[in-house]
Every structure is written in C-alpha cells, then in structure tokens.
Amino acid sequence: MFAFFFLLFTALIYHVFAQVPGFFSIDCGGTEKFLDEIGLEWTPDKLVCGNAANISVGSENTKPYTTLRYFPADSRKYCYTLSVEARKRYLVRASFLYGNFDRNDVYPKFDISLGATHWSTIVISDADTLEVRELIFLATSPSISVCLSNASTGQPFISTLELRQFNGSMYYTDFETASYLSVSARINFGAVNNDSVRYPDDPFDRIWESDSIRKANFLVDVAAGTSKISTTTPINVNRDERPPEKVMQTAVVGRNGLLNYRLNLDGFPGFGWAFSYFSEIEDLGANESRKFRLKLPGYPDITKATVNIQENAQGRYRLYEPGFTNLSLPFVLTFSFGKTADSSRGPLLNAMEINKYLQINFGSPDAAVISGLTSQYPQADWAQEGGDPCLPVPWSWLQCSMDAQPRIFAILLSRKNLPGNIPSKISKLTGLVELWLDGNSLSGSIPDLSDCTNLRIIHLENNRLTGALPSFLTGLPNLAELSS
Ligand SMILES: *[C@@H]1O[C@H](CO)[C@@H](O)[C@H](O)[C@H]1NC(C)=O
Ligand SMILES: *[C@@H]1O[C@H](CO)[C@@H](O)[C@H](O)[C@H]1NC(C)=O
Ligand SMILES: *[C@@H]1O[C@H](CO)[C@@H](O)[C@H](O)[C@H]1NC(C)=O
Ligand SMILES: *[C@@H]1O[C@H](CO)[C@@H](O)[C@H](O)[C@H]1NC(C)=O
Ligand SMILES: *[C@@H]1O[C@H](CO)[C@@H](O)[C@H](O)[C@H]1NC(C)=O
Ligand SMILES: *[C@@H]1O[C@H](CO)[C@@H](O)[C@H](O)[C@H]1NC(C)=O
Numbered sequence: 001m002f003a004f005f006f007l008l009f010t011a012l013i014y015h016v017f018a019q020v021p022g023f024f025s026i027d028c029g030g031t032e033k034f035l036d037e038i039g040l041e042w043t044p045d046k047l048v049c050g051n052a053a054n055i056s057v058g059s060e061n062t063k064p065y066t067t068l069r070y071f072p073a074d075s076r077k078y079c080y081t082l083s084v085e086a087r088k089r090y091l092v093r094a095s096f097l098y099g100n101f102d103r104n105d106v107y108p109k110f111d112i113s114l115g116a117t118h119w120s121t122i123v124i125s126d127a128d129t130l131e132v133r134e135l136i137f138l139a140t141s142p143s144i145s146v147c148l149s150n151a152s153t154g155q156p157f158i159s160t161l162e163l164r165q166f167n168g169s170m171y172y173t174d175f176e177t178a179s180y181l182s183v184s185a186r187i188n189f190g191a192v193n194n195d196s197v198r199y200p201d202d203p204f205d206r207i208w209e210s211d212s213i214r215k216a217n218f219l220v221d222v223a224a225g226t227s228k229i230s231t232t233t234p235i236n237v238n239r240d241e242r243p244p245e246k247v248m249q250t251a252v253v254g255r256n257g258l259l260n261y262r263l264n265l266d267g268f269p270g271f272g273w274a275f276s277y278f279s280e281i282e283d284l285g286a287n288e289s290r291k292f293r294l295k296l297p298g299y300p301d302i303t304k305a306t307v308n309i310q311e312n313a314q315g316r317y318r319l320y321e322p323g324f325t326n327l328s329l330p331f332v333l334t335f336s337f338g339k340t341a342d343s344s345r346g347p348l349l350n351a352m353e354i355n356k357y358l359q360i361n362f363g364s365p366d367a368a369v370i371s372g373l374t375s376q377y378p379q380a381d382w383a384q385e386g387g388d389p390c391l392p393v394p395w396s397w398l399q400c401s402m403d404a405q406p407r408i409f410a411i412l413l414s415r416k417n418l419p420g421n422i423p424s425k426i427s428k429l430t431g432l433v434e435l436w437l438d439g440n441s442l443s444g445s446i447p448d449l450s451d452c453t454n455l456r457i458i459h460l461e462n463n464r465l466t467g468a469l470p471s472f473l474t475g476l477p478n479l480a481e482l483s484s
Pocket of ligand 6: 285287288344
C-alpha cells in the first residue's frame with residue numbers, strides 16, 4: 001500500500017481566513033490554525049500522507065517550528081502544491097528544524113525541489129539549528145509544487161512552508177524566465193540587537209539578519225573603526241526593492257575611512273544578483289561630504305564608480321540602491337568600501353542582499369499532457385502526487401527516460417480501478433514504450449495510439465474494452481490479449 005498525499009490550498013482559503021494578502025504560511029505537522037506573536041496566521045497541513053511529529057530537544061519554542069511532518073525514506077517524492085497568481089513574483093521559504101523528532105539522533109539529508117528544479121540539499125548537522133531556504137520566483141502558472149525527495153540519511157521532513165507575494169517590479173531581473181533567485185545573504189548592518197527584522201516591519205516579510213548574528217555565521221569585520229549608527233527619522237524607502245524602513249534606520253560607518261568585510265555565501269560560487277542599500281542618516285555639515293568606492297578583489301572595473309549617497313538618492317533619509325544584476329561571485333566574498341581622498345566622512349552601509357541564480361529546469365515535456373490526464377481522476381490518490389511527473393524522481397506509477405528533459409517511458413496503472421474510456425490523450429505521449437492498464441474497469445474502444453511509435457508492451461487485459469484490436473497494435477511484440 002502506498003501512502004499518498006495531496007494538498008491544494010485554494011484562493012478560497014486566503015479569503016476565508018483573512019491572511020495578510022499575498023501571504024500563506026503552512027505549519028507542517030500542526031494541528032490547528034493560529035496567529036503568531038507578529039500577526040502571521042499559520043495553517044496546519046492536513047495531509048493523509050507522512051506523519052506529524054513534535055521536536056523532542058532544543059531551545060526553539062516558536063510554535064511553527066515545534067511541529068513538523070516527515071515522510072518515508074523511500075525513492076518517491078512528497079509534494080506540497082500551493083496556489084499562486086501567475087505573473088506575480090513571490091518569495092517561497094521552507095524551514096527545517098530537526099529537534100530529534102524521531103528520537104533517533106540520525107541527522108537527515110535529503111533534497112528539496114521547486115517543481116522540476118533542484119532547489120537545495122538539506123543537510124542537518126545539529127538538532128537545534130534551524131535550516132532555512134528561500135527562493136524568489138516569477139509565477140508562470142496557477143500553482144507551484146515544493147517537493148522533498150532523495151533521502152540519503154534519516155527521514156525527510158519539513159517544519160514550515162511560507163509564500164510571500166511581492167509588489168510591482170520588485171526583484172525583476174532580465175533572467176527571471178530562465179532562473180530563480182536563491183537567497184544567500186540579506187543583512188541588516190548596524191542592527192541594534194541580534195533580532196532579525198521581518199513582518200510587520202517588512203511588509204513583505206523578508207527576514208533581514210542582524211549583522212551581529214551574521215558575525216557568528218561567517219561575516220567577518222576586517223576593518224578597524226567600524227561603528228554603528230541609527231536614527232528614528234523616517235526614511236523614504238518607496239522604490240526598487242523597498243527594504244524596510246527599520247533596516248534603513250541603522251548602518252555601519254567606517255570611522256577610519258574603510259568598511260571591509262569577508263562573507264561566506266551559501267550556494268556560491270556562481271552568478272548572482274547583489275545589491276547594497278544606502279541611506280544617509282547622519283547630519284553632514286555644509287563643508288562635509290561622504291564619498292566612497294566599492295572594492296571587490298578581482299573586479300577592477302567595479303572600483304571606478306563613486307557612491308555619494310546624498311547625491312545619488314537626491315537627499316538624506318532616502319534610499320539609494322546600487323548593485324549588480326549579474327555578477328560572478330565566489331563562496332568567500334571579500335568586499336570593502338573605501339572613502340575617496342576628497343571625502344570628509346568614511347563610508348556607510350545600511351543593508352545588503354545577495355541572491356544566486358538558479359537555472360530553472362522546465363521538466364518533462366510530457367508534464368502538461370499527463371497532468372491533463374490525472375486531473376480526470378480527482379478522487380484517485382495516485383493522480384495527486386504533485387510536482388513534475390519525472391523530476392527529480394518520477395511519480396510512483398511512471399517510469400521516465402534518462403534525458404535532461406525526460407519523456408514518460410512507462411505508465412504502470414494495472415489494477416487501479418480506472419473507470420471510463422482510455423483517454424485518447426495518451427497518444428500524445430510519443431516516448432511511451434510500455435502501457436500497463438490491465439485489471440481496471442475500462443470500457444469503450446482502444447484509442448488511436450499509432451503516434452506512439454515506440455510502444456512495445458501493452459497490457460489491456462481484464463477490462464471491458466470492446467471491438468477488434470486496432471491494426472496499429474497487431475504488430476507489437478508484447479501485446480497481451482484484451483481479455484484473459
Ligand atoms: C505534539 O504535542 C502536542 C502538545 O503536547 C500533542 O497534543 C500532540 O499529540 C503531539 N503530537 C505528536 C504527533 O506527538
Ligand atoms: C535523486 O534520485 C534520483 C533517483 O535515484 C536520481 O536520478 C537523481 O539524480 C537524484 N537527484 C539528486 C539531486 O541527487
Ligand atoms: C502593493 O501594491 C498594492 C497596489 O498598488 C498596494 O495597495 C499595497 O499596499 C502594496 N503592498 C505593500 C506591502 O506595499
Ligand atoms: C548576539 O549573538 C551573538 C552571537 O551568537 C552572541 O554571542 C551574543 O551573546 C548575542 N547577544 C545577545 C544580546 O543576545
Ligand atoms: C550572467 O552572466 C553570465 C556570463 O556573462 C551568463 O553566462 C549568464 O547567462 C548570465 N545570467 C545568469 C542568470 O547567470
Ligand atoms: C566644517 O565646519 C565646521 C564648523 O564650521 C568645522 O568645525 C569643521 O572642522 C569643518 N570640517 C571640515 C572637514 O572642514
């Protein structure tokens with residue numbers, strides 16, 4: 001017996017429960033809906049597959065992270081399907097807190113994918129450390145699937161899954177139809193404490209990590225004379241990526257004329273999107289100036305541009321957001337901002353965000369055809385497995401070719417109680433080699449499958465099919481009789 005599972009959170013759910021518009025937060029393994037302390041509403045995942053569990057160790061007491069759902073360590077994939085609005089950009093965030101939920105002390109390792117695209121390998125190395133993965137994507141269809149698969153140690157699990165919709169052209173890139181952005185660093189410099197800034201300070205609920213927490217996590221301040229500054233003056237952040245005002249109200253300044261950091265970038269080396277967020281939040285006298293240049297070792301061209309925040313942002317307490325939409329970056333990034341000779345003040349930095357391009361895998365060319373078929377069986381568990389039919393692993397009742405864009409090779413639906421006719425759309429699966437439909441309740445005549453020129457094995461026995469065998473079938477070497 002297979003355990004199956006299917007989740008479709010429809011637009012209806014959003015409206016009925018008055019979520020923040022464009023937000024959806026799933027408390028995996030949870031039992032009830034609740035509002036957390038920052039005002040986000042969490043919905044439990046009511047699944048018929050996988051098992052709910054509670055963490056058994058650790059200091060975490062934020063409710064959504066204390067429960068999780070885990071899945072068998074088998075060769076299948078387990079997917080959450082979420083409704084989205086096509087042509088909008090979203091942040092999808094998945095988090096994983098092991099907490100020794102299975103009291104096994106085996107740290108799980110498994111893969112997470114968005115549709116057919118391998119997103120990340122989750123490697124748990126500590127029972128009490130929250131692993132978080134974030135992707136920014138442009139929705140191109142009404143739903144997305146987030147799938148767990150490829151368990152290599154322990155049991156795959158997930159603690160939370162969140163969707164946050166962006167506004168307007170936030171995070172637009174020229175590459176968005178071919179690549180997702182995988183979030184690598186989003187740092188709030190000069191933060192007043194260790195706490196992250198997120199909703200409601202960030203209306204889009206991005207998580208801006210405090211630079212002091214990042215220091216424990218591979219952000220090294222290499223310069224002397226770095227100091228924190230902050231203001232309570234409102235800041236106009238209403239442009240570009242709209243970083244939260246609270247993040248822009250703090251900064252670091254290089255009192256000795258230099259800011260210099262070394263930063264580990266998860267997911268890199270690779271091509272990335274890297275932006276700095278600046279706002280002048282000190283009062284400069286009429287005879288003073290703040291001008292500086294970015295220096296990235298190995299990128300001589302970049303050094304030329306001079307930042308003058310007040311001039312670039314057209315005033316103080318306003319956002320200026322320079323950056324690179326496509327830059328090759330290493331895993332260990334060293335960067336510095338140095339004041340120019342004619343500047344009276346040292347450099348200032350409010351925030352920074354670095355995302356890695358992740359090439360989209362468009363999956364099996366047969367996905368649309370086979371999804372059209374499975375949607376005819378809304379009651380059948382096997383038809384609801386979610387994600388791409390072939391990637392990263394095929395649905396339990398399919399086999400796929402090994403191509404980069406895999407074709408469906410075999411349909412294995414013997415004895416599944418299939419009613420009705422054999423759908424004629426099967427003829428569009430031109431890579432099909434084996435078709436096993438025996439032992440169902442199929443009736444009517446066999447559709448024209450003559451386009452399936454690779455078909456070699458067909459089993460239709462023990463159904464209620466009528467008529468003579470079509471001529472295109474009679475030449476097949478492995479043809480079972482219609483009845484036996
Ligand atoms: C998790 O803990 C809650 C509260 O103590 C309890 O009601 C629930 O049954 C537990 N769930 C599991 C799967 O053990
Ligand atoms: C996941 O497992 C499948 C089947 O074993 C394999 O083909 C695929 O390469 C694996 N993916 C990754 C990312 O390891
Ligand atoms: C997003 O845009 C809509 C329409 O312009 C606006 O009403 C809404 O306030 C914006 N949301 C945020 C968080 O800025
Ligand atoms: C902030 O985080 C650092 C690194 O984890 C830790 O050493 C420090 O004690 C924390 N400070 C506070 C006030 O919690
Ligand atoms: C970034 O630039 C590289 C080198 O020019 C190019 O190959 C790549 O397609 C660009 N875009 C992305 C998303 O990597
Ligand atoms: C700017 O002017 C103030 C007061 O007039 C003076 O104290 C200060 O030294 C001057 N700073 C520079 C860099 O010239």
